Amino acid sequence: MLHITKEFPGIKANDDITLQLKRGEIHALLGENGAGKSTLMSVLFGLYQAEQGEIRKDGKPVHIKDPNEANRLGIGMVHQHFKLVECFTVLDNIILGVEDTRHGFLQYDSARKKVMELSEKYGLRVDPDALISDISVGMQQRVEILKMLYRDNEILIFDEPTAVLTPQEIQELMDIMRGFKEEGKSILFITHKLAEIMAVADRCTVLRKGQYVGTVNVADTTREELSRMMVGREVSFDLDKKAKNVGDVILSVKDMVVASKAHNNNAVKGVSFDVHAGEIVCIAGIEGNGQTELIYGLTGLEPLKNGTITLCGKDITHASIRDRSKAGMSHIPEDRHKHGLVLDYTLEQNMVLQRYWEPEFQNHGVIRSQEVRKYAEKLIERFDVRSGQGPVTIARSMSGGNQQKAIIAREIDKDPQLLIAVQPTRGLDVGAIEYIHQQLLAERDAGRAVLLISLELDEVRSLSDRILVIFEGEIVGDFEKAEMEELGLYMAGAKRKGKGAAK
């Protein structure tokens, strides 16, 4: 790809970018959120047309006008948000668009054979007859990878593939990628996790704010060097954490039981814990051990089957979501598209999503749009939320990192007593992560209670004052400080301590 330029309204997403991919290499594409990585890949995949520049394959210029054309050239892509038909089976999804037919009938048997062969060859375990809606995110990703292989693609694009995976799944994915490399396939690996680049990539191209920064050999560089290229300044991986100054109990949960939506058992089985003012309590665990339901129960999205919740001395067990919010609870949700934002609302409308009813923003039911605009501009300025058109940008068009910043701005500015942050840095780049971590620490230092739910052990260890490990809906460990390996054992359910150990 030579000198690619792509513009969007108000923003130059790619400005004169050149990227060269060799046969049989893993080439990482690194950049902050909104640096233009996904846009560049979408140009390569034919989803967007570049205004300038050209794409060459094997030395010959090619014109990729749509994804079908990309497919013919052997270019396949796994999108950050998977493109799968939920109500189809795995096999249906893999063959979708390239179905073999005879007299108009689908040839399932030959397709199944090919899929199973590929699946075995690369160790991509899938159940071809399962519905997409029933399988885990990790398996959905394997389906996406199989889709590319089924089409005999030689250039494989992975758009932030590890953002949704557990540590074990990430390891598996890395092995699979190395396997592809040995086969002579080329991989473009979009990420902002430096550790993964160091582990698996051969070369790395860095983008910053839509511009080309440089391409380096991974073997000749360091994490620090890469992050400097990406962010444009020194990034500290160690947080400047002051001694904690713990105050009164803010949140107290007793014997909480929440039903599961996926199965008949309870997802949260009698959990009790306290969170004090001025501390960050982290709930660590492997995905799917009841964290989501625990948060739904706390925030009022799901009713409790048993137990009580007390916030600042007030019983909020049966309070409505709005009342919990008024009582001083802020919630940075796990899924920013599902819960955190109304994507088709503008940024300013989203900024007041929790507060539009306050007298500051309405007068007898009429929204005071000037106040809303002023408030949104204030938050945008203070939290450095970048967007194409400022307060009137449609939230959908913003990059993931800036969407997350907008939510964090909204929730922190509410002046909560308790801030619940669920995977607040999921899918974000180091610059944004550093920023969000600082914000969470600032809240703690300002005497607020922070409850953090995270799957990233690094994040858990560097931020939290206290770690609760959750396993199969129970708290199996409560630590002030913990070693990584020990934590891992608790998370896997191999060890228990405290109340759980009695069983």
Place this chain on the structure above:
Amino acid sequence: MTKKKPLAENQMLVSILASVISIAVGLLFGFILLLILNPSKAGVGMSAMLTTGFGSLDKFGKVLYQAAPLMLCGLSVGFAFKTGLFNIGASGQYTMGAFFALIGAIVLQLPWWACLLLSCIGGGIWGIFPGLFKALFNVNEVITSIMFNWIGMFLVNLLLANMPTMLASAWGASNSDRTADLNAANPSAIIPKAGLDKLFGNSPWINISVFIAIGVAILMWFILQKTTFGYELKACGLNKEASRYAGINANRNIVLSMIIAGALSGLGGGLYYLAGTIQYVLEKSVLGMGFDGIPVALLANSHPIGTIFSSLFISYIKVGGSAMQPNFSSETINIIIAVIIYLAAFALLMRGLIVKLLKKLTRKSEKEVSA
């Protein structure tokens, strides 16, 4: 060089242009259809459809008169749509509204404005049911509201058949298949003409209903755009989960939105039958007015102000259509009108095309400038 906003980003212009082009394409197809059906009369027929509405003040009065209930049904569908609900029950709500208005006029002998209020209540009541079923049991509102169209119509027929004082035969006329003529039963219930009939060459159709409807459209725009209530409703429509997360009571909003939508359709029914020119006839099929509200809303992209214009347009081609009568059968005319409306509803598709085209044009001119 001052930087002008690219044409493609001017939302308003693109929307209007898209609607206009869609309408033109619709008319073209309608004409082609006419040519196929009856080549010799196609020209006459088309010109009848296009010119009748403006041809005489009398007909133009009729366009305005019919536009009012259409507008309200369109607002009803559009309003519910903004909340993420497809109110296909405008017809039943419209019938109920008409029934309530006529009870007020004939039985209770109320003045016109009180009858209109009653029509809102009638339609609103009919909107509650699909709303409640949706909110409490998550029953799809499309199914319930279709069923309530039929329930509403037969209930009204049944009640009217058992209310002899409502029928025309009780007020000095001979037929008992329709409600009483308001001129005989209660002239004060007829919507005032405010001198408009003089302006429109003594058209019997014209009254202030179209202005009431426009006023309501502006009110709806205000509610949706400027109030916290509208903010909540739209949030529910766009992302129910996120609105729940924000502490918005989604179920309450669903019911409220359906009540308002019902009241709008009901008011449409009131406006139509309180003009004093048309009597409610005991029908065997669901009234079409409520369904015509769907293309009105679609054509306007559910925008309340746009609804004003789309209802005027559809009313115009309907009045024009009836002037094609001797040359074309009424079924043919309905088909032509349907084709025009159908293609006109392609406005959304057209929008995408226009944006692309404009972008291409601006890029070209930019290149020329830089060269």
